[in-house]
Amino acid sequence: MKTTEEFERFFYNHLLTDLAELEKERNRLRFWIIVILLLGVLLAVVLLGLFGRSGQIMASLFFLVLFMIGIGFFYIWNLLSKGISKNFVYRFKRVVIDGIVRFIEPSLTYNPKSYITWLDFQRSDLFRDRVDRYAGEDLVYGRFGETEIRFSEIKAEKKVSSSNKKGEERWQTIFKGTFLIADFHKEFFGRTVIFPDFAENVFGALGQLFQGMRLNRGELIKLENPEFEKYFVVYGSDQIESRYILSPSFMERLLTYRGKVGSPVFFSFANSCIFVAIPTKRNLFEPDLLKNLTDFTHIKTYFDDLSLLIGVVEDLNLNTRIWSKQS
Amino acid sequence: MLIALILVIVGIALMFIGVWNYFMRKKNQVYNVSASLDAILKKRYDLIPNLVQVVKGYAAYEQTVLESILSIRNEGERARTIPEKGLADVKAVKGINQLFAVAERYPDLKADKEFRFLQASLNEVEEQISAARRAYNASVQEINTAVAVFPLNLFAKLYKVTAFPFFALSDSERKVPLF
Numbered sequence: 001m002k003t004t005e006e007f008e009r010f011f012y013n014h015l016l017t018d019l020a021e022l023e024k025e026r027n028r029l030r031f032w033i034i035v036i037l038l039l040g041v042l043l044a045v046v047l048l049g050l051f052g053r054s055g056q057i058m059a060s061l062f063f064l065v066l067f068m069i070g071i072g073f074f075y076i077w078n079l080l081s082k083g084i085s086k087n088f089v090y091r092f093k094r095v096v097i098d099g100i101v102r103f104i105e106p107s108l109t110y111n112p113k114s115y116i117t118w119l120d121f122q123r124s125d126l127f128r129d130r131v132d133r134y135a136g137e138d139l140v141y142g143r144f145g146e147t148e149i150r151f152s153e154i155k156a157e158k159k160v161s162s163s164n165k166k167g168e169e170r171w172q173t174i175f176k177g178t179f180l181i182a183d184f185h186k187e188f189f190g191r192t193v194i195f196p197d198f199a200e201n202v203f204g205a206l207g208q209l210f211q212g213m214r215l216n217r218g219e220l221i222k223l224e225n226p227e228f229e230k231y232f233v234v235y236g237s238d239q240i241e242s243r244y245i246l247s248p249s250f251m252e253r254l255l256t257y258r259g260k261v262g263s264p265v266f267f268s269f270a271n272s273c274i275f276v277a278i279p280t281k282r283n284l285f286e287p288d289l290l291k292n293l294t295d296f297t298h299i300k301t302y303f304d305d306l307s308l309l310i311g312v313v314e315d316l317n318l319n320t321r322i323w324s325k326q327s
Numbered sequence: 328m329l330i331a332l333i334l335v336i337v338g339i340a341l342m343f344i345g346v347w348n349y350f351m352r353k354k355n356q357v358y359n360v361s362a363s364l365d366a367i368l369k370k371r372y373d374l375i376p377n378l379v380q381v382v383k384g385y386a387a388y389e390q391t392v393l394e395s396i397l398s399i400r401n402e403g404e405r406a407r408t409i410p411e412k413g414l415a416d417v418k419a420v421k422g423i424n425q426l427f428a429v430a431e432r433y434p435d436l437k438a439d440k441e442f443r444f445l446q447a448s449l450n451e452v453e454e455q456i457s458a459a460r461r462a463y464n465a466s467v468q469e470i471n472t473a474v475a476v477f478p479l480n481l482f483a484k485l486y487k488v489t490a491f492p493f494f495a496l497s498d499s500e501r502k503v504p505l506f
Contacts, residue, residue, distance in 0.1 A: 186451070194492070
């Protein structure tokens, strides 16, 4: 994997020229955004003056109108900012994200409009809820060494019954974050899923009892590594196969990877592939209009996020092909 | 009063049945994993003659090592109890390591496609054996804990359930690298 020092050189030698161009565009965008905001404030002030003159009896009407203008303004603002920044976002992704992906591993391809398919999401068997709405973006795919890898941001939601009388639709998020699929270096036929261990962490021994009761997930696999057991709960269709996948050193690698991610991570193993789901609220590959694009520390966050995802191949040692499965 | 007595008797009967079922489930689990372990050990012992045959083609002078690994393989196939299998396992790992050490001295052998395939298969089988051994020991630990702790130890005596032997072999004893 590329180091931060290597990336710094790449940043100053290759990215910076394009970024300076993009930065000009960002400043233009920022200017227009400020103009729109100021217009909004000006409109509010004018209205305040008008209603102020017509007497205090209109106060309640004034607040109502102001509220409605606020909502209308929010929608217009949303449409405008999306519209004017669309081209900028596309250019940013082409220059920064695509550039960093190719810098880390030239054989990988980036497609900002594509994403992991719903079928692949289902194949992981990590989230069994009915999915009614599925979307995503920022697909990275290709071969890293011996390993096929692909990942993207996705959002899977389900429709839940409405709570208000108007019957408005309410959506519940099943998963939002980064979803990664990589070819696993060992051949296996069953299914093993690894969840973050919320139950045991919160409820202790009682939690362990709950874990054992999730029978539809298969057999609860109790592993020998206490640290691993503290963070994860494992279910598998075949006890031996799950342990074959989760060798002592591989458990250590998963633990280290979880430490690097710094938040709960879901893993599953099916169809000789490894699925990694990292829930995040942040939209990882979008530009931040409030930050300077020529600032190295800012662009480095994109490099760090992409390195963490592409680095799963090395972190989990997936390129080691000493078993009969060669590719 | 009578109802209370009946409830107590039914409760006690259910407890005896429950504990019996628990022990039977755990015992069956041990037998089941043990059978899987046997199957994977057999896979390894089936691979050894093929490997020896390929090595012989390039390193016919290494008769001692080749004969030794074949005799270890036969011993492994004859092993019936868990301690015997454990002992045979230690010898087999040692023998396989010797065989691979021989291969290191013959570059042509190392480059042989069939040899490389067999080596990869053996690596896979070794890791499967490790997984099966860990699964077996985990099952044994569960039932042995139940046999040892109060009050289940009283039921264990009543039902004549005894502790199972562990497949005692630590990973550090095995020189085959586990990934």
